[in-house]
Each structure stands twice: as C-alpha cells, then as structure tokens.
Amino acid sequence: DAKTTQPPSMDCAEGRAANLPCNHSTISGNEYVYWYRQIHSQGPQYIIHGLKNNETNEMASLIITEDRKSSTLILPHATLRDTAVYYCIVLPNQFYFGTGTSLTVIP
Amino acid sequence: EPEVTQTPSHQVTQMGQEVILRCVPISNHLYFYWYRQILGQKVEFLVSFYNNEISEKSEIFDDQFSVERPDGSNFTLKIRSTKLEDSAMYFCASSIRATNTEAFFGQGTRLTVV
Numbered sequence: 328d329a330k331t332t333q334p335p336s337m338d339c340a341e342g343r344a345a346n347l348p349c350n351h352s353t354i355s356g357n358e359y360v361y362w363y364r365q366i367h368s369q370g371p372q373y374i375i376h377g378l379k380n381n382e383t384n385e386m387a388s389l390i391i392t393e394d395r396k397s398s399t400l401i402l403p404h405a406t407l408r409d410t411a412v413y414y415c416i417v418l419p420n421q422f423y424f425g426t427g428t429s430l431t432v433i434p
Numbered sequence: 435e436p437e438v439t440q441t442p443s444h445q446v447t448q449m450g451q452e453v454i455l456r457c458v459p460i461s462n463h464l465y466f467y468w469y470r471q472i473l474g475q476k477v478e479f480l481v482s483f484y485n486n487e488i489s490e491k492s493e494i495f496d497d498q499f500s501v502e503r504p505d506g507s508n509f510t511l512k513i514r515s516t517k518l519e520d521s522a523m524y525f526c527a528s529s530i531r532a533t534n535t536e537a538f539f540g541q542g543t544r545l546t547v548v
Contacts, residue, residue, distance in 0.1 A: 370539030424477035
C-alpha cells in the first residue's frame, strides 16, 4: 500500500516552477522516495528518486527534508507537456501507486 | 534509448476466453513486473518476477493469472478465463535490480472483455 500523501490536484502557469509536495511521515531508513508521472493513459514514466540527499536530473529536482518525512518534486520550467498525474512512491521494492497529484499546466 | 515494448496495444476478447499479453523487457534487466489500471482508477501492482520465479504478487493476482518468461526476451501475462472486470490497461515494467533503481514501463495493452 502507498505510504504517501499528496494533494489531489494542482495548477501551474506555463514557464513557472511546479512544486509538488509529498508527505511520507512513516518512511523508514532504507526506503527510497521515487517520483513517476503518467500522461493520459500512457505507461508511468520515471522522473527521479532519492534516499536522503537532494537530487537533480534533466527532468526535475527532488528536495527531501532532513527528517525525510516529506519531499518536493520541482519541475523548474513547466510546459504544457508536463500536464500529468504525478506519483510519489516510497517503498524498498515494489512500486505501489497511490492516487497522485494531477498537475495541470496552464498557458 | 532502450524501452519496454508490449503487444498488442489493444486486445478485445470474449468473456471466458484466455488471453496472453506479451512484453519484451529491456534486454539487461532482471526484474519484471505486471500492473493494471482499470479506467479512471489507480495503477495496481499485480506481480513481480525474478530468476524465473514469482517474487511477489498482490491479492489481485489469483489463480486466473499466470506469468511466464518463455524465452530469453519475452515476458507474458496469461488470463485463463477472462471476466468483464478484467477490462483494463495492463502495463509491463522491468528494472535492472530490485531496489534503488527505476522501473521502466511499457505503453500498455488495453484489454477489453466483452
């Protein structure tokens, strides 16, 4: 079962940074935080993951709080193609998807 | 860029019929997964597979379901006697190891049971 809490929906203006929060207060020491997204009914797409350090790749940045109880996915310059459902997943092995955050990027 | 491929993209079958959904995982990956997504609902884990064995399965994955890696490249999901409620998108995924790694998903097979 998903052990994360995310807002059900968010809007973001095109070109602005999209900051998607996730609470995972029961996370344990060996559990990673993963972020995926799903555009329409396509297959989930991996974005980024981390354990305790902040991470950055070509798609996004992941900021994990020092106590690891929450994290934020940052899309630095959101485009219309970033409109999708974003999933925060915390588990050591399998990928259990919750209901995620539906991000709408507005022109 | 390597990708997970699934065939067919859409399958229509009559209730009670057997269906086999096919997946070609990324070639150097060792862990394989099936998920399903009923229309409008969340993505649900079905089963994971490693070293020719099921390593974990959900309660959805009952005796009607089976998985197989018949050769070195394909990974299949069989539903023995389809029910209307099996209508869903089925996603295959693969990863190079079990932990601390991303899973790559295919584009899915839309199964419609009529």
